[in-house]
Amino acid sequence: MSKAKAVSKARMEPVTRTIPSIPLDVRATQWLAFLSALVPFTLLAYYVRLYPVLIYGWYINEFDPYIRLFMAEQMLKYGTIKGLLWWLHKGYGALFTHFWYPWGANWTTILSPGVSWLGVLAYKVLSHFGFDLLQSVILLPAIANAAVVPAMFYLGYRLGGKYVGILAALWSVFTTMFLQRGTAGWFAAEPIFQFIATLGIAFYIESLVRKDNYWILFAIISAIFNGITTWVWGSYVFLWNFYGLFTIIVLLYLLIRIARRQNLPFTIDKLVITYVLTDLGFSAFVAITPRYGFHTLISGMGGVANAALLFSIIAYALIKLYPRYPRIMVPVVRYFLVAIVVLVAVVIGLSFTSIGGKFLGAIAPLARSAIVQSVAEHSPSTLQQSMYNVSITIPFVIYTILLSIMSLSLPAVLIGLGSLAAAYFASSEVWLFMLLGLFWVPAAAYGFVKLTELVLNRRALIGISLAALFSVILAIALVINIQPALSMSIMPQQIVSTVSPPYPTPDWLDALQWLSYNTPPNATVLSWWDYGYWISIIGNRTSLADNSTVNSTQIALIGRFFMSNPYNYTGVLEDLNKLHDPQYILIFEPYYIYGPVNATNTGLGSSSMCILIPEYPAGGDFAKSYWMASIAGYSSSYIGNTFIEPVKLGSSYIYLPYSNITVVNNTLEGYSAAYNVTLYDLMFNSEVSSASYSVWLTCTMNGIPTYWIFESIPTVIPTTSGSSYTIKLMYQSILSNYAGIPSPLLSSPPPWAQLVYVSRPYGWVIIYKVNYALLEALAHNQTLSTP
Known part of the structure; x- marks a missing residue:
């Protein structure tokens, strides 16, 4: 074999390279x-x-x-x-x-x-x-x-x-x-x-x-x-x-x-x-x-x-x-x-x-x-x-x-x-x-x-x-x-802060302890399903629905009850009977105490006032009411037209759940139609605000009247068209005056609901006892008076 052919053959053969192994100590x-x-x-x-x-x-x-x-x-x-x-x-x-x-x-x-x-x-x-x-x-x-x-x-x-x-x-x-x-x-x-x-x-x-x-x-x-x-x-x-x-x-x-x-x-x-x-x-x-x-x-x-x-x-x-x-x-x-x-x-x-x-x-x-x-x-x-x-x-x-x-x-x-x-x-x-x-x-x-x-x-x-x-x-x-x-x-556990942004408070711990020590052992508690495990396990009382959501029919019945008319006594009694007559109703609604503020030009007859802003911080039943109605079977259009339709005045939005908005002294003042929704009427009344220790310490003790103002909810709620919009902030506008309106429907809860507990210190957890004897009497009289 010639030298040239040997070189050519060597070039064609693959070259094997040995990669050195890494020493054990290395x-x-x-x-x-x-x-x-x-x-x-x-x-x-x-x-x-x-x-x-x-x-x-x-x-x-x-x-x-x-x-x-x-x-x-x-x-x-x-x-x-x-x-x-x-x-x-x-x-x-x-x-x-x-x-x-x-x-x-x-x-x-x-x-x-x-x-x-x-x-x-x-x-x-x-x-x-x-x-x-x-x-x-x-x-x-x-x-x-x-x-x-x-x-x-x-x-x-x-x-x-x-x-x-x-x-x-x-x-x-x-x-x-x-x-x-x-x-x-x-x-x-x-x-x-x-x-x-x-x-x-x-x-x-x-x-x-x-x-x-x-x-x-x-x-x-x-x-x-x-x-x-x-x-x-x-x-x-x-x-x-x-x-x-x-x-x-x-x-x-x-x-x-x-x-x-x-x-x-x-x-x-x-x-x-x-x-x-x-x-x-x-x-x-x-x-x-x-x-x-x-x-x-x-x-x-x-x-x-x-x-x-x-x-x-x-x-x-x-x-x-x-x-x-x-x-x-x-x-x-x-x-x-x-x-x-x-x-x-x-x-x-x-x-x-x-x-x-x-x-x-x-x-x-x-x-x-x-x-x-x-x-x-x-x-x-x-x-x-x-x-x-x-x-x-x-x-x-x-x-x-x-x-x-x-x-x-x-x-x-x-x-x-x-x-x-x-x-x-x-x-x-x-x-x-x-x-x-x-x-x-x-x-x-x-x-x-x-x-x-x-x-x-x-x-x-x-x-x-x-x-x-x-x-x-x-x-x-x-x-x-x-x-x-x-x-x-570093976020607190939800049991000490069930709101967003997190705000540590013992309200829920206080409420569950009260429930455990101040209600009968066989007491049944109606609430939205979010709180069912807490009621059953920490409060040691019987709940109607919980976070497993295994019974959607029961949850829909609860949603329908909360969004019903509390003064249709026959309907309320029928809804509660379907839920097997729960003895207590528990509601959670966080709010912010704003004030005292100057109220001279509001036309509300007071030089100063305290404002309670629901859902600030967010996370309560007020914001969840859309889903309560939706799960209950109401259509988006019905919900928007009946419960939470926003009303626009100028560049501002009035929200959830107000109607009949009028302008008084260049200030927005709304008389709410929400008194005919059980959930809202159980939340927003003078008895709840008066029983709050924080409201008493900030406002009531100093003789300053308190008003519910419905704005600035930091959340997004679907519209009837499927898109979404965000609630605006407008603290300067007075939209509602529950405590000041001379109507028993707005200043107190429905007569069949006895307020028995408001949590400390903020009053965010509310518990009512259902008076079935009075409710049955009211339903009976209402039935007789119906033509």
């Missing part, structure tokens, strides 16, 4: 450095999430966690394991009669056991350190949500290496997607779900990337962790169906390549087996949970998920047969692709007929019921909320998605696709940002690291400059997130 030093950062990140996350306890005390937050505490107490009566078995056996028919009067509720068939059972486990551990059950369940969400930090490091590490992991962990410390319900006291599904689901996704990726035989072990662990999410949060259906969507997309890609007679770029054994095991994990936990049962596997989103499993198994078989019978399989795959499109569409269409409530609302926002729409967390996300959560990390996530398409890396495809799917649902309902964080955080970290590596490989000034620019963007994104995150972490 690797140990690297891991020590990363762990030295990860431990402080985790401790910082826990400290930030502990703020509510440090500032306000040992209180459970919001409404739903109270039923979780109640059920943890029930499980604890049996023990850790026997308590779980008691739940899985439907509580042996347990019926808790002080909920949903008069029917009661079996919570083992309404709720999932995971949160309460983990609360019992937390107590079993923390009791050795002197914590009781209440303190244990208050600490659990902070501990679990702080544990997301090391879990996210593991997820990021398996996705793209140690730098991706540590960046994802750092972002998890402050992201609002984790913090908004991750602080101490949020003994609810979301903070625990985020920890368990993060590990489930991490183990799923681990099974895909491992090259040894241990991948099957991680697939089984992934199935267990993902399955446990069914016991924690109803949004497990997203994960369950997402894994199916991810597998279907990958398999469709391979089937299309087969139909086009192209080679397959990778094998799919681990992909399909991991998915099958994970689906079985979901199915097993769903089947043994009383809330779901076997029927869930073939209906609703469970039916969609198992239809995806069936498709995956068939597609897997076709792909495995292709190398052996290429000529036969190509036309078979082509027909299968056409058939599967039709079959999947039919299965999804049939399954969607059994989907309801907030799940249907998340998929199709226009299909939301009035009850779902009435809950603020189910409202569509605003641009501000999106910026709070994802900040300016969108370019990094976009790069992750593009890179996953170009590289066909299954972990990157999974995280990128998950970010897109979760972003859609988060834009549909603001509460689902808590779901988006599971994918968005590692996707942003992965995109940043890979993009930085790309530009640094150029080894030029422009590459270094771009890397510095990306670092600045990431730093700004983190800083933007820190401020709202810290604001969330």
Whole structure:
């Protein structure tokens, strides 16, 4: 062989380069450095999430966690394991009669056991350190949500290496997607779900990337962790169906390549087996949970998920047969692709007929019921909320998605696709940002690291400059997130501040204690459903409706009662009889005491006055009255024309619920028609304002008259056309004078409602006792006087 030919042959042969391995001591030093950062990140996350306890005390937050505490107490009566078995056996028919009067509720068939059972486990551990059950369940969400930090490091590490992991962990410390319900006291599904689901996704990726035989072990662990999410949060259906969507997309890609007679770029054994095991994990936990049962596997989103499993198994078989019978399989795959499109569409269409409530609302926002729409967390996300959560990390996530398409890396495809799917649902309902964080955080970290590596490989000034620019963007994104995150972490628990913006007050604690000590043990309390858990669990009295909203008919009856005419005694008695004659009525209405102010030119006969501005801060039944009427079955046009139609005078809006507006001495003065709405008349009367300690201290003690002024409600209420408008601020205008108008209908509550309690110090919680004897007499006389 000539020298020239030898040189030419040498050039054609591939050159193999040996990459030197990193010495053990260097690797140990690297891991020590990363762990030295990860431990402080985790401790910082826990400290930030502990703020509510440090500032306000040992209180459970919001409404739903109270039923979780109640059920943890029930499980604890049996023990850790026997308590779980008691739940899985439907509580042996347990019926808790002080909920949903008069029917009661079996919570083992309404709720999932995971949160309460983990609360019992937390107590079993923390009791050795002197914590009781209440303190244990208050600490659990902070501990679990702080544990997301090391879990996210593991997820990021398996996705793209140690730098991706540590960046994802750092972002998890402050992201609002984790913090908004991750602080101490949020003994609810979301903070625990985020920890368990993060590990489930991490183990799923681990099974895909491992090259040894241990991948099957991680697939089984992934199935267990993902399955446990069914016991924690109803949004497990997203994960369950997402894994199916991810597998279907990958398999469709391979089937299309087969139909086009192209080679397959990778094998799919681990992909399909991991998915099958994970689906079985979901199915097993769903089947043994009383809330779901076997029927869930073939209906609703469970039916969609198992239809995806069936498709995956068939597609897997076709792909495995292709190398052996290429000529036969190509036309078979082509027909299968056409058939599967039709079959999947039919299965999804049939399954969607059994989907309801907030799940249907998340998929199709226009299909939301009035009850779902009435809950603020189910409202569509605003641009501000999106910026709070994802900040300016969108370019990094976009790069992750593009890179996953170009590289066909299954972990990157999974995280990128998950970010897109979760972003859609988060834009549909603001509460689902808590779901988006599971994918968005590692996707942003992965995109940043890979993009930085790309530009640094150029080894030029422009590459270094771009890397510095990306670092600045990431730093700004983190800083933007820190401020709202810290604001969330220092917010008081809702039991001490059920308003927006937060305003700490013991009104609710005072009211529930009064209810517990000053009413008969068998007393039944009618209120809007928001406060049902508090009444039943803290107040220890029987409620008619609560936050589970399982009986929409009962809620509609309550809404109809509140929006009825209180002086149609026959109608009131009929409404209360339908609700099985509740003994007490509880109303919550926050307001602001403004004044004393100069009232010389108002024509109200007083040189000074105090003004009570309802819904400032917001969060009471006054603003919720639109939804009460809507859930009761009134149309938007009827509600607008009867209850809350705004009246415009010049550039100002008069709002909720006034009519007959006149101009007196160039000042707006409104005589309200609201006296014929039960809710408004129970709220806005002189007896309520006179019984308020704060009003007495500020105004009554000094001989200053008090007036209700209806303006400046800081909220948005839908119009009849479906758009929205915001209530204007105009403190200088006097719109109504309940206390000064010489009418018994406006100066006092309806005669059948006896005011028995007004909370201290602000008077925001009001309780009436229903005088049925007087109401029946009034109804009888009214019936006789009706021609």
